[in-house]
Amino acid sequence: NTSFDRNKHPHRRYNPLLDEWILVSPQRANRPWQGQKEITTEEDRPVYDPECYLCSGNMRANGAQNPEYKGIYVFNNDFGALLNEEVDFSEEQSGFFALLPERGINRVVCFSENHSLTLPEMPVEHIKNVVDVWQEQFNELAALDHINYIQIFENKGSIMGCSNPHPHGQIWAQSSIPAMVQKTQDHLKSYFEKNKRTLLEDYLEQEIAAGERIVTENEHFAALVPFWASWPYETMIISKQKRENIATFSEEEKESFAVIIKDLTTRYDNLFETSFPYSAGIHQSPTDGKEHPEWHFHMHFYPPLLRSAEVKKFMVGYEMLAEPQRDITPEQSAAILRSLPTIHYKKKII
């Protein structure tokens, strides 16, 4: 028998945050691709688009009008998935038909009045303002009695279901702790109870010692490709000090967070010299009034691209029914991201 080589042989890796395994098939990167290609819309967008419902001063789809804002602008989503209204519920729960009303608030956070920008193209000071607003929003929503969890996220690129290219993210705040967050919390908690340290404190220590999956780091944060990443270029930003949530970030930490977001997303754009699509979001402690010493602030980046700006990884079939599967190894992805410049390709002097 040949000896096992993780760069050649199929294997499974364990994800301790979700208590799940994933399948890694390093040998599969060579297969030819005759399937769907994405349309790359590397258009140069104007600074202002009269048709855009997020641009400063424009009319939104529901008839509301945006103010003439400069910088960041936050408003309640006109077509939110949650409603803030309280409803009376007395339905009987029987058998397999268990259902519960859910209350919440959906907000849109425009990152800039400039329609043409994306996070990696903004100056650090401007990204720092976005982080400030995330912190403010977190504090404001956390203060509401019926809000127990706040999901801050960004869908970037039309391939990620983003319905508008204007730079923006979303905040969904709700009464329940959503499924994936609850699962993460359960595993963080049992780890913390056993070890008196957070799972991510210990994990990050081991990753920094190993080095091979680290993409970039600064004083307060590290960005790495998790050992158990399922998307080809999936990464995670983890706070070096244990922080339960963004509320306690100092000015310096917020600045440091902005720096690493710019660094990481610039590498992403430089990878295929395209505006790199992803869904990204922060996982942090619920705002349910309970103690959460087990929580450790982190931000997930789930980008779909695999081989080029046109060829994405399809999480379908086997992946939907059985188990997430990836082709290149996390170590290979990290090495590639690590080697990329942190000057945005659009700024290159020609």
Place this chain on the structure above:
Amino acid sequence: NTSFDRNKHPHRRYNPLLDEWILVSPQRANRPWQGQKEITTEEDRPVYDPECYLCSGNMRANGAQNPEYKGIYVFNNDFGALLNEEVDFSEEQSGFFALLPERGINRVVCFSENHSLTLPEMPVEHIKNVVDVWQEQFNELAALDHINYIQIFENKGSIMGCSNPHPHGQIWAQSSIPAMVQKTQDHLKSYFEKNKRTLLEDYLEQEIAAGERIVTENEHFAALVPFWASWPYETMIISKQKRENIATFSEEEKESFAVIIKDLTTRYDNLFETSFPYSAGIHQSPTDGKEHPEWHFHMHFYPPLLRSAEVKKFMVGYEMLAEPQRDITPEQSAAILRSLPTIHYKKKII
């Protein structure tokens, strides 16, 4: 306060197979869509395509040549995610870096030599032949000592990552029980131990009594939109009698299964008068030599389309980070699918 109405108010529903909640936002179906639209390739495909690597007699990407087959043709995937080769493994598992080699076999099942067909367009007898081959393959692979689980599935449509439009499915057989199957099994098992009936026996009984989520049924199978479905038109085919796996299906049951597959997939095509994309696959007992009285044969269909042939549901952002979310209710989807004709739209007399 208004009284709760599940057709108007956001709520969460419980999925007992995965022990997870999903978010339902019935009020959200009205939001305007300015995002990505899919290209509908409703091309008339030729019966034979000289460029297709699955057509009868053609050369495949790796240089192998297909026989001049008629009907069904099965071969080992040239670029499989698994390798059948046994490897020696002695790596030490330390800390967060847990990894195990995985062995297995990937097969491709061409459903027909006719490049232009899809399952709903085939006669029932022909679909019955596909079911026969699934059963044969299951038996053959189950007999191998190192194969403990067999995932039979189909990715249909380029939007579902299907790299070739020739009608075909796949079989991934492997030594471990994959993550989602293991989870399903855990919940089936604890239900069975408590109730001495399978979870799906009891669930199906309640669904047939309720009626509102049933799409279609025949003597041996029912197709329904699960109470906890997350994709807009997600369905499940469940065997009416408890069957642990396909091995024990009688001729009559296989015929009945073929009939319900044709019925359901024809409704799907008729919904938007397009070749309806989906990932579909069978969940059944592992082949690990253990007793599995908890298992109950079922087939999941996960179709991405939401509003039309062009507009799909994006499971991104909130859904990747927090919880699956759907816009129309499962009852609305079931009513629509139930109302559709079972004559394929391409066969309509004009």
